[in-house]
Amino acid sequence: MRTGKDVLGRAIAAQWRPVTAGSLMAAAHQAGEALVPVVVGVVIDQAVSGGDPGALVRWIAVLALVFVGLSFSFRFGSRAAERAAERAAHDLRIELTERVLDPRGGAETGRLPGALVSIATADAKRVGAVNIAVTAGTAAAAGLLVGAVALLWISVPLGLLVLLGAPPLLWLAHLLGRPLERRSAVEQERASHASGIAADLVAGLRVLKGIGAESAAVTRYRRTSRDSLAATLRAARAEAWHDGSVLALTGVFIAVVALVGGRLAAAGDISVGGLVAAVGLAQFLLTPLSIFSWVNTEFAQGRASAARVASVLSTPPTVTPGTGRAPAPVRGHVRMRGVAHAALRGVDLDVTPGELIGVVAPNPATATALLQCLGRDVDPVSGSIELDGVSLPSLEPGDLRAALLVAAHDAELFEGSLLDNVTAATDRTDVEPALTASGADEVARNLPQGTATVLAERGLTLSGGQRQRVALARALAADPPVLVLHDPTTAIDTVTETRIAAGIRKARRGRTTIVVATSPALLAETDRVVVVDGGVVTAEGTHADLMRDHETYRTTVSA
Amino acid sequence: MTVAGRPAAEPARELLPTATGARTRAAVGELLRPHRRLALGGFAVLVTATGVGLLTAPLLGHIIDLVAERRPADAITTPVILLVVIAIAQGVTTALGLSLVARLGESMLAGLRERFVERALHLPLDRVERAGIGDLTARVTGDVSVIAEAVRNALPELARSVLTIALTLVGLAVLDWRFLLAALLAAPIQFHTVRWYVRRAVPLYAAQRVAVGAQQQQLLGTVGGAATVRAFRLAGEHTGRVRQRSQAAVDLALRGIRLVSRFYARLNLAEFVGLTAVLVTGFLLVRNGSVSVGTASAAALYFHSLFNPINAALGLVDDAQAATAGLARLVGVADLPLPPEPHRPAEPADASIDAAGVGHAYVPGHQVLYDIDLGISAKELVALVGASGAGKTTLAKLVAGIHRPTNGAIALGGVDLGALDHATVRATVALITQEVHVFAGSLAEDLRLARPGATDGELRSALEHVGALAWAEALPDGLATVVGASGHRLTVAQAQQLALARIVLADPPIVILDEATAEAGSAGARALEAAAARAIEGRTALVVAHRLTQAAAADRVVVMHDGRIVEAGRHEDLVAADGRYAALWEAWSDQRRS
Structure with missing residues (x-):
C-alpha cells in the first residue's frame, strides 16, 4: 500500500542527483543576485564618491565575476531542476500505465479514462514539479542567508530591521491575499465554464444542425459568456487590489528602511554606499521570501496530486493471479460448476472442445457477469470455472488469456492502421482469412488506403459496424484455443451479419467458440444454444428447436 | 453509413483558414473600438501609477545626498514621508489601472469568442467536416484558453513592465541624458537575444505541443482501452508506446528549458553591460561635477530596478507569440463568409x-x-x-x-x-x-x-x-x-x-x-x-x-x-x-x- 507521501518522497529521492546539483547552483544564483546591489553600493562608495578609477576598474571586474557566476549557475541549475521534474513525472506516468494495464486489473474501476489520463499527465507533472520547488526553496534560503549576512555586516540594527520586518510584511500580504485568492479560485472556475460550453456545442454541432438549433445555441453561449465575463472581472478586480496593496506595503517598508538607514548614515554609523546597498538588499530580500510562499503552494499542490497518484497505484487488484501454466496444447474444454457472481446464481455449463456454442441471456447484466468470469476480470463468489480441468484462478493471467480470449462488445481499436489493429495479438502475417470471415475485407476496400489506412482517433472515424468488423477480425486473427465473442455484430445489417456468422463458423472450425449474443443470424450458425435466465441455465437446444419451443427465447431473439 | 459518407476518413484535410497578420491586427482594432474610452482611461491610470513609482529612486537619491552633505538627521523625515505617500498612491493607482486593463482585455476576449462561436455554429456542416470537427474544437478550447491566459496574466504584466521600462528610461534621461545613453547600450543585445530566441522557440514550442498532444492521445487510447489491452495481452507493447511518447515530450521540454536558460543568460550579459555603463557614466559625471553622488546612485538604482520588468517583458514573448497565433486562428474562422442566401427566399408549399x-x-x-x-x-x-x-x-x-x-x-x-x-x-x-x-x-x-x-x-x-x-x-x-x-x-x-x-x-x-x-x-x-x-x-x-x-x-x-x-x-x-x-x-x- 502506497501513500501520497511515499510517492512524493520517492519522486524527490529518485532524482537526488539533479535535485542536489540544481539546488546548489540555484543557491549560487540567488547569492549572486543578492551580491549585485552590494557591489553596486561598493562601486558608489569606493569609486564614484572617491573618484578613484583604479577602484572602479577593480569593482567592475568583481561585478563581472558576480554576473558570470549567477548567469552560469542559473543556466545549469534551472536545467538540472527541470530535468529532475520531467524525469520524475515520466517515471510516474510509466508506473501508472503499468498499474492500469496490470493483468490483475482494478485500477480503472470507478475512474473515467479522462480522469486517469489527467492523473498520468497533470498530476504526475505536479508531483515532478516538486523537484523544482525543492531547488527553488534551497536557493531562496541561500539568497536570504547571503542577504542577511551582507545586511548585518553593513549594520546590525539595519540588518535586524530588514530581517525581522520582512517576514511579517509578507505574512500581512499573504493575509490580504488569502480571501481574495479563495474568491478568485471560485470565480476562475466559473469563468472557465464558457470555454467548456463552447467546446460542448461544437462537439454536438451535427446534432444542433439536425434540429436547426444553431441560433438558440448561440444565444445560450452568449449568456454563458457574459456570466463568465462578469465572474472573471470580479476575480481580476480582486487580484488587482491585492497587487496594489502588496506594492504599497513594499513601498512603505522601503521607506522605513530608508528612514532608519538614513539616520544611521547621518550619524556616521554606516557609509553612503552602505545605505545604497541596504536599500537594494531590502528590495532584493522580498524575492526569496516570496519564493518561500510559492514553494509552499507548490508542495501543497504536489501533495494533493501525489495522493491522487497513490490512490491509483495502490488500488487493490480485482483478482489474484495464479502461477500455473496452461496445459499444452489447450484442447478447449470449458467447464462451469455452480458459478455465482452478480447476476449469476449457479451456472453449470460444459463446452466441449471444438464446439461453437451460443449463449443467450435475456438480461444483459447476466451476459456481462458471465464474460467477466470467463475473462477473469472477477472471480465468482462461489463455484468453479475450469479450462481443460485446470481451474482459472490457478493460471498465470497471461497464459490464461492466451488460451481463452474474451472479445468484448465494446472492445477498443487502437491508433495505427487497420492491419496493425488486426495483427495486434498474433504473430502470423497472413490474416486474410480473418479479414474475410469478419467482413473487415469489405471495410478495407472502402477505405482510401485499404488495410494500410490509419484509423484516426482510434477508429472513431469509422462507423459502428465498420469498427465491429475490424474488432472481430482481430479476435479471429488471434486464433486462441477458446474464443468468447460478445455481441460482435449489433451494428451490422442482417445480410452482412449472416455472411459473418458463416465466416465465424469457418474460421473457428475445430476450436472452441462461445458466442454470447441475441442475434438470430449468429445463433442460427451455432451447434447448440444455452439460455441463461434468472442467473441459471434454463434451457438448451439448437436455435431452431428453441425458436419453436421456448417462448422467452423467441421473444429475446426475435426482437 | 457509407465510408464515403464519412469524409473524416479521407486523407487530405482542408483545415479552416487562419487570418493574416494584417487582418488579425485589424480585427483587434475592431474589437477595441467600442472600448476606446476604457483603453485610454486604463492606459492613463497605469502611466500615472508607473510615473508615481519612479519618484522613489530620485527620492532615495535625495536622501543619500542629504546624508552625504552631512545634513541633520531630521532632514530626511520629509522625503521619507513622501516615500510613504508615493507607495500608497502607487498601490492605489496600480490597482485601479490593472482592473481597467483587465476589464478591457476580458471584454474584448468575450466579444471575440462570442463572434467566433456564432460563426462556427453557422458554418455549413460540410465545410466543418472537410476540416474535421477537431479543428474547430481545438480552436474553441486551446486557442481561446491561450488567449485568455495571455489577457489574464501576460497583458497586465506586459503593460506594467513596458510602462516601467519606458518611464524609467525617461527618468534616467531626466537625471542626465548621458545615463540614458549608457542604459541603452543594453538594448542591442536584448533586441538580438529576442530575435535569436523567437526564431528557435516558435518551432520548438510547436513541436512540443504536438508531442504533448500525441502523448495525451496515446494515454487516452491505452487507458481507455485497458480492458482490451489486457484481453489481447498487449500491455508490454502499449507501455512501450506510452514510454516512447512520454520520452519524446520530455526530451522536447528539456530542449525548451535549455533554450530558455540560454535566453536568460544572454539577457544577463545585457544587464551587466548596461549596469556597468551606468556606473562608469556616474563615475565620470560625478568626477567632472555634472551630477551628485546621490544622482549617480539613483541612476544605478533605476537601472537595477529595470532587471525584473525587462526580463518579465521579454519573457512574455512566448505568450505573445502563442496568443497571436491563436488569435489568427480565431479571426480566420470568425471572418469566414456564410454561404449566400437567396435574394428572395421562397416558402415551401407543403411537407413534400x-x-x-x-x-x-x-x-x-x-x-x-x-x-x-x-x-x-x-x-x-x-x-x-x-x-x-x-x-x-x-x-x-x-x-x-x-x-x-x-x-x-x-x-x-x-x-x-x-x-x-x-x-x-x-x-x-x-x-x-x-x-x-x-x-x-x-x-x-x-x-x-x-x-x-x-x-x-x-x-x-x-x-x-x-x-x-x-x-x-x-x-x-x-x-x-x-x-x-x-x-x-x-x-x-x-x-x-x-x-x-x-x-x-x-x-x-x-x-x-x-x-x-x-x-x-x-x-x-x-x-x-x-x-x-x-x-x-x-x-x-x-x-x-x-x-x-x-x-x-x-x-x-x-x-x-x-x-x-x-x-x-x-x-x-x-x-x-x-x-x-x-x-x-x-x-x-x-x-x-x-
Missing part, C-alpha cells in the same frame, strides 16, 4: 420531398449516389433499406440540406433547396443520426435548444410523447438535473429519446431518421422504435432502417444498392415481388421464425 436526378460525390470522381429520383408526399413515411455502403446516409444528408448534391436537384414543398434560406430549411426538415450528443447543462436547457421559449409543461409533454418522462423525472433533480459531459450520464437509449423529444419540440414538418435506433441493443431498440414512431407521427418522414420491422411499418419501402434505388413500393408488394427486398425480408424473418 422531391429528389430528381440526384447524384453525389464527396470527392470528385468518387461517385456514391447515381440518378436518384424519389418523390415523397406530405405526411408519407418512407423507409430506406439496403446494405452498409449503399448510400442511404448520403441520401438522407442531401435531403436534410446538409450537403448540396453534385448533380440533380432536391425540392422541399415544391421549392428547390437553393431557393430556400438557411433558417427555412432548418425549420422545415430535421435530421437525427446515430450520433447522439447530450448537451452540457440541465436537461431542460438541452431540450430548450430545440424550442427556446418552451414552458416546463411543453418540455414534459414532449418527453411524455417519446416515453421519456418517467426516467427524466426520476433523475436526481428531475428536469433540472445537469446532464452531459460533466453531469449525470444518460444511456445511449435515453440520449436518443432526448433527441426524439427535441424533434417533438422543434416540430418540423419533415423528419429524417438515420439509424437512430441501431446502437440501443435489441430490447432498447424496440422501445426506441416506438418512441420514434410517435415522434414522427403527422410528419413527412424518411427513415433509414436496418431493422426491417421499421420498414414493414412504413407507407413505402425504398431499397438502395451501390448508390442507386433498385426497388421501391409497399412492403407487401415488395415481399411478393421476390426481388432484393424479398430476400432481405426472408433472411430477417427466417432467423426470427420458429
Whole structure:
C-alpha cells in the first residue's frame, strides 16, 4: 500500500542527483543576485564618491565575476531542476500505465479514462514539479542567508530591521491575499465554464444542425459568456487590489528602511554606499521570501496530486493471479460448476472442445457477469470455472488469456492502421482469412488506403459496424484455443451479419467458440444454444428447436 | 453509413483558414473600438501609477545626498514621508489601472469568442467536416484558453513592465541624458537575444505541443482501452508506446528549458553591460561635477530596478507569440463568409420531398449516389433499406440540406433547396443520426435548444410523447438535473429519446431518421422504435432502417444498392415481388421464425 507521501518522497529521492546539483547552483544564483546591489553600493562608495578609477576598474571586474557566476549557475541549475521534474513525472506516468494495464486489473474501476489520463499527465507533472520547488526553496534560503549576512555586516540594527520586518510584511500580504485568492479560485472556475460550453456545442454541432438549433445555441453561449465575463472581472478586480496593496506595503517598508538607514548614515554609523546597498538588499530580500510562499503552494499542490497518484497505484487488484501454466496444447474444454457472481446464481455449463456454442441471456447484466468470469476480470463468489480441468484462478493471467480470449462488445481499436489493429495479438502475417470471415475485407476496400489506412482517433472515424468488423477480425486473427465473442455484430445489417456468422463458423472450425449474443443470424450458425435466465441455465437446444419451443427465447431473439 | 459518407476518413484535410497578420491586427482594432474610452482611461491610470513609482529612486537619491552633505538627521523625515505617500498612491493607482486593463482585455476576449462561436455554429456542416470537427474544437478550447491566459496574466504584466521600462528610461534621461545613453547600450543585445530566441522557440514550442498532444492521445487510447489491452495481452507493447511518447515530450521540454536558460543568460550579459555603463557614466559625471553622488546612485538604482520588468517583458514573448497565433486562428474562422442566401427566399408549399436526378460525390470522381429520383408526399413515411455502403446516409444528408448534391436537384414543398434560406430549411426538415450528443447543462436547457421559449409543461409533454418522462423525472433533480459531459450520464437509449423529444419540440414538418435506433441493443431498440414512431407521427418522414420491422411499418419501402434505388413500393408488394427486398425480408424473418 502506497501513500501520497511515499510517492512524493520517492519522486524527490529518485532524482537526488539533479535535485542536489540544481539546488546548489540555484543557491549560487540567488547569492549572486543578492551580491549585485552590494557591489553596486561598493562601486558608489569606493569609486564614484572617491573618484578613484583604479577602484572602479577593480569593482567592475568583481561585478563581472558576480554576473558570470549567477548567469552560469542559473543556466545549469534551472536545467538540472527541470530535468529532475520531467524525469520524475515520466517515471510516474510509466508506473501508472503499468498499474492500469496490470493483468490483475482494478485500477480503472470507478475512474473515467479522462480522469486517469489527467492523473498520468497533470498530476504526475505536479508531483515532478516538486523537484523544482525543492531547488527553488534551497536557493531562496541561500539568497536570504547571503542577504542577511551582507545586511548585518553593513549594520546590525539595519540588518535586524530588514530581517525581522520582512517576514511579517509578507505574512500581512499573504493575509490580504488569502480571501481574495479563495474568491478568485471560485470565480476562475466559473469563468472557465464558457470555454467548456463552447467546446460542448461544437462537439454536438451535427446534432444542433439536425434540429436547426444553431441560433438558440448561440444565444445560450452568449449568456454563458457574459456570466463568465462578469465572474472573471470580479476575480481580476480582486487580484488587482491585492497587487496594489502588496506594492504599497513594499513601498512603505522601503521607506522605513530608508528612514532608519538614513539616520544611521547621518550619524556616521554606516557609509553612503552602505545605505545604497541596504536599500537594494531590502528590495532584493522580498524575492526569496516570496519564493518561500510559492514553494509552499507548490508542495501543497504536489501533495494533493501525489495522493491522487497513490490512490491509483495502490488500488487493490480485482483478482489474484495464479502461477500455473496452461496445459499444452489447450484442447478447449470449458467447464462451469455452480458459478455465482452478480447476476449469476449457479451456472453449470460444459463446452466441449471444438464446439461453437451460443449463449443467450435475456438480461444483459447476466451476459456481462458471465464474460467477466470467463475473462477473469472477477472471480465468482462461489463455484468453479475450469479450462481443460485446470481451474482459472490457478493460471498465470497471461497464459490464461492466451488460451481463452474474451472479445468484448465494446472492445477498443487502437491508433495505427487497420492491419496493425488486426495483427495486434498474433504473430502470423497472413490474416486474410480473418479479414474475410469478419467482413473487415469489405471495410478495407472502402477505405482510401485499404488495410494500410490509419484509423484516426482510434477508429472513431469509422462507423459502428465498420469498427465491429475490424474488432472481430482481430479476435479471429488471434486464433486462441477458446474464443468468447460478445455481441460482435449489433451494428451490422442482417445480410452482412449472416455472411459473418458463416465466416465465424469457418474460421473457428475445430476450436472452441462461445458466442454470447441475441442475434438470430449468429445463433442460427451455432451447434447448440444455452439460455441463461434468472442467473441459471434454463434451457438448451439448437436455435431452431428453441425458436419453436421456448417462448422467452423467441421473444429475446426475435426482437 | 457509407465510408464515403464519412469524409473524416479521407486523407487530405482542408483545415479552416487562419487570418493574416494584417487582418488579425485589424480585427483587434475592431474589437477595441467600442472600448476606446476604457483603453485610454486604463492606459492613463497605469502611466500615472508607473510615473508615481519612479519618484522613489530620485527620492532615495535625495536622501543619500542629504546624508552625504552631512545634513541633520531630521532632514530626511520629509522625503521619507513622501516615500510613504508615493507607495500608497502607487498601490492605489496600480490597482485601479490593472482592473481597467483587465476589464478591457476580458471584454474584448468575450466579444471575440462570442463572434467566433456564432460563426462556427453557422458554418455549413460540410465545410466543418472537410476540416474535421477537431479543428474547430481545438480552436474553441486551446486557442481561446491561450488567449485568455495571455489577457489574464501576460497583458497586465506586459503593460506594467513596458510602462516601467519606458518611464524609467525617461527618468534616467531626466537625471542626465548621458545615463540614458549608457542604459541603452543594453538594448542591442536584448533586441538580438529576442530575435535569436523567437526564431528557435516558435518551432520548438510547436513541436512540443504536438508531442504533448500525441502523448495525451496515446494515454487516452491505452487507458481507455485497458480492458482490451489486457484481453489481447498487449500491455508490454502499449507501455512501450506510452514510454516512447512520454520520452519524446520530455526530451522536447528539456530542449525548451535549455533554450530558455540560454535566453536568460544572454539577457544577463545585457544587464551587466548596461549596469556597468551606468556606473562608469556616474563615475565620470560625478568626477567632472555634472551630477551628485546621490544622482549617480539613483541612476544605478533605476537601472537595477529595470532587471525584473525587462526580463518579465521579454519573457512574455512566448505568450505573445502563442496568443497571436491563436488569435489568427480565431479571426480566420470568425471572418469566414456564410454561404449566400437567396435574394428572395421562397416558402415551401407543403411537407413534400422531391429528389430528381440526384447524384453525389464527396470527392470528385468518387461517385456514391447515381440518378436518384424519389418523390415523397406530405405526411408519407418512407423507409430506406439496403446494405452498409449503399448510400442511404448520403441520401438522407442531401435531403436534410446538409450537403448540396453534385448533380440533380432536391425540392422541399415544391421549392428547390437553393431557393430556400438557411433558417427555412432548418425549420422545415430535421435530421437525427446515430450520433447522439447530450448537451452540457440541465436537461431542460438541452431540450430548450430545440424550442427556446418552451414552458416546463411543453418540455414534459414532449418527453411524455417519446416515453421519456418517467426516467427524466426520476433523475436526481428531475428536469433540472445537469446532464452531459460533466453531469449525470444518460444511456445511449435515453440520449436518443432526448433527441426524439427535441424533434417533438422543434416540430418540423419533415423528419429524417438515420439509424437512430441501431446502437440501443435489441430490447432498447424496440422501445426506441416506438418512441420514434410517435415522434414522427403527422410528419413527412424518411427513415433509414436496418431493422426491417421499421420498414414493414412504413407507407413505402425504398431499397438502395451501390448508390442507386433498385426497388421501391409497399412492403407487401415488395415481399411478393421476390426481388432484393424479398430476400432481405426472408433472411430477417427466417432467423426470427420458429
